[in-house]
Amino acid sequence: MGYKENYESWLNNPYFDEDTRNELKSIEGNEKEIEDRFYMDLEFGTAGLRGVIGAGTNRMNIYTVRKATQGLANYISRVNGQKRGVAIAYDSRHMSPEFADEAALCLAANGIKAYVFESLRPTPELSYAVRKLGCIAGINVTASHNPPEYNGYKVYWEDGAQITPPHDTGIMDEVKKVTDYAAVKTMPLDEAKAAGLYQVIGADIDDPYIAELKKLVLHQDCIDKVGGELKIVYTPLHGTGNIPVRRVLKELGFKNVYVVPEQELPDGDFPTVSYPNPEAAEAFELGLALGKKVDADLILATDPDADRLGVYVKDSKTGEYHSLTGNMSGCLIGDYVIGQRKERDGSLPADGAFIRSIVSTNMADAIADYYGIELVEVLTGFKFIGQKILEFEKTGKGTYLFGMEESYGCLTGTYARDKDAIVASMTLCEAAAYYKTKNMTLWDAMLAMYERYGYYKDDVTSITLKGIEGLAKIQEIMNTLRDQAPQEIGAYKVTAIRDYKKDTVTDLATGKVTPTGLPASNVLYYEMTDGAWVCVRPSGTEPKVKFYLGVKGTSLADADQKSADLSKAVHAMIDKML
Numbered sequence: 001m002g003y004k005e006n007y008e009s010w011l012n013n014p015y016f017d018e019d020t021r022n023e024l025k026s027i028e029g030n031e032k033e034i035e036d037r038f039y040m041d042l043e044f045g046t047a048g049l050r051g052v053i054g055a056g057t058n059r060m061n062i063y064t065v066r067k068a069t070q071g072l073a074n075y076i077s078r079v080n081g082q083k084r085g086v087a088i089a090y091d092s093r094h095m096s097p098e099f100a101d102e103a104a105l106c107l108a109a110n111g112i113k114a115y116v117f118e119s120l121r122p123t124p125e126l127s128y129a130v131r132k133l134g135c136i137a138g139i140n141v142t143a144s145h146n147p148p149e150y151n152g153y154k155v156y157w158e159d160g161a162q163i164t165p166p167h168d169t170g171i172m173d174e175v176k177k178v179t180d181y182a183a184v185k186t187m188p189l190d191e192a193k194a195a196g197l198y199q200v201i202g203a204d205i206d207d208p209y210i211a212e213l214k215k216l217v218l219h220q221d222c223i224d225k226v227g228g229e230l231k232i233v234y235t236p237l238h239g240t241g242n243i244p245v246r247r248v249l250k251e252l253g254f255k256n257v258y259v260v261p262e263q264e265l266p267d268g269d270f271p272t273v274s275y276p277n278p279e280a281a282e283a284f285e286l287g288l289a290l291g292k293k294v295d296a297d298l299i300l301a302t303d304p305d306a307d308r309l310g311v312y313v314k315d316s317k318t319g320e321y322h323s324l325t326g327n328m329s330g331c332l333i334g335d336y337v338i339g340q341r342k343e344r345d346g347s348l349p350a351d352g353a354f355i356r357s358i359v360s361t362n363m364a365d366a367i368a369d370y371y372g373i374e375l376v377e378v379l380t381g382f383k384f385i386g387q388k389i390l391e392f393e394k395t396g397k398g399t400y401l402f403g404m405e406e407s408y409g410c411l412t413g414t415y416a417r418d419k420d421a422i423v424a425s426m427t428l429c430e431a432a433a434y435y436k437t438k439n440m441t442l443w444d445a446m447l448a449m450y451e452r453y454g455y456y457k458d459d460v461t462s463i464t465l466k467g468i469e470g471l472a473k474i475q476e477i478m479n480t481l482r483d484q485a486p487q488e489i490g491a492y493k494v495t496a497i498r499d500y501k502k503d504t505v506t507d508l509a510t511g512k513v514t515p516t517g518l519p520a521s522n523v524l525y526y527e528m529t530d531g532a533w534v535c536v537r538p539s540g541t542e543p544k545v546k547f548y549l550g551v552k553g554t555s556l557a558d559a560d561q562k563s564a565d566l567s568k569a570v571h572a573m574i575d576k577m578l
């Protein structure tokens with residue numbers, strides 16, 4: 001069916017509620033809008049379903065949510081997982097609780113028990129809940145850090161990680177097979193409850209989740225010593241982090257936690273920011289102002305579903321606040337956790353591993369090298385880190401020590417299988433306490449890391465290309481780069497090209513081709529002279545093509561300069577293709 005027919009069929013089908021049909025009527029004659037809403041079904045990307053809320057097959061609405069859930073239910077039935085149930089969480093976005101209930105009632109109508117959180121919860125807690133309750137799957141209704149008009153639907157499998165092969169394609173196939181929206185099952189809430197197919201969860205999961213986090217603390221002694229002195233500013237950016245972050249910090253003994261009042265309460269409009277993403281500087285405007293006022297040691301921001309953490313730290317020598325990228329905070333936390341674990345236990349597991357995505361900093365490799373542990377690379381998406389943890393468990397080979405992504409996410413511990421900004425906040429505050437007892441700030445610790453591991457500087461630039469034309473343009477950019485591979489970028493010569501789609505690593509000096517060792521993915525990676533690199537890939541969660549880059553300098557200033565120069569060269573390369 002073409003987009004026009006799809007539109008007509010929604011418009012004229014009484015199965016769709018009146019509001020939906022009225023919304024569709026209001027766009028009559030607006031071809032572009034109709035095409036965008038109906039030219040495709042919302043697809044599973046890096047992080048499941050994600051789209052703008054509204055009527056249409058390419059939108060997030062109760063019908064597309066139900067359809068996805070019917071597909072999931074069919075898959076669960078196919079693998080005989082009905083009895084184990086599905087845990088469901090949701091964030092502070094518009095329609096999140098409604099979509100969560102739609103999903104639950106569809107599952108219930110399929111004989112699958114749904115465990116639904118009583119109110120909003122962070123993504124990592126959902127991941128934990130799936131494991132804790134022994135569920136076959138999990139659903140999280142969230143669009144993470146996207147703008148307010150978006151919502152999404154992340155699917156988790158029994159190990160608590162977001163779906164990967166074979167379950168992702170298995171579920172997607174089942175979703176595709178559901179062609180008649182009216183055939184999707186659902187049932188009334190009271191009936192689902194009476195049948196024991198809808199169970200509300202809350203404190204019964206919160207308490208053991210927080211307890212798991214606290215088990216990971218390595219230096220309670222340091223918190224006891226200076227937890228009353230450190231000043232921490234925190235913003236949940238109108239999302240789910242508020243209660244759990246404050247709770248864990250309080251229970252551990254951090255006494256001065258200042259929450260940004262304007263951003264404390266859940267609000268799906270995210271009224272104080274245009275983009276509730278700790279990667280964006282604007283997310284810190286209010287936090288920084290409060291930080292300066294109270295003279296905070298560190299400023300933390302978690303995104304709406306609290307899987308990403310952004311950080312600013314105070315440089316006590318200049319009084320300035322430095323922003324830490326996800327690469328920097330990830331390395332700071334990873335280095336602390338691995339280093340202090342070694343200190344505590346005397347040694348690290350012989351098969352210990354530090355996992356990072358291919359687009360994350362090479363400083364991680366230097367850290368792994370320093371501690372004599374393995375550095376494992378995975379594709380972008382924390383689900384691949386989750387998948388590795390499971391592989392370690394299944395094969396008995398490999399011990400997870402730490403995992404991180406440049407996109408502001410990391411996980412210490414294996415109680416959850418998605419990135420956890422609650423544990424990241426906790427661990428960073430603990431590290432701040434530890435370094436404080438050594439008369440160091442977190443910024444001092446960061447500088448010490450540069451000294452020890454090298455002056456790595458990494459950056460990411462993205463180009464937003466929306467809609468059907470945008471999608472085509474992104475493909476065109478990838479094709480251009482494949483057909484006319486750059487031999488140099490800025491001051492650097494390309495030494496090898498990794499094409500993750502073709503599964504090839506081509507050494508440009510010898511022409512030798514080797515496999516990438518990772519599953520196929522539309523990613524191009526240029527290894528360059530002097531430890532520099534550039535990587536290009538379409539985002540799986542937003543209408544963007546992303547250009548990642550990294551350099552290694554001889555000092556902070558040198559690395560900054562090299563990074564700025566390479567960034568300029570990448571921009572010039574992009575401009576040529578637009």
Ligand SMILES: O=P(O)(O)OC[C@H]1O[C@H](O)[C@H](O)[C@@H](O)[C@@H]1O
Pocket residue numbers: 046047144380381382383405407409538539540541542546
């Ligand atoms: O670059 P993208 O495909 O948009 O993904 C960026 C990030 O999105 C989400 O936060 C996922 O949970 C991450 O695992 C992923 O790295």
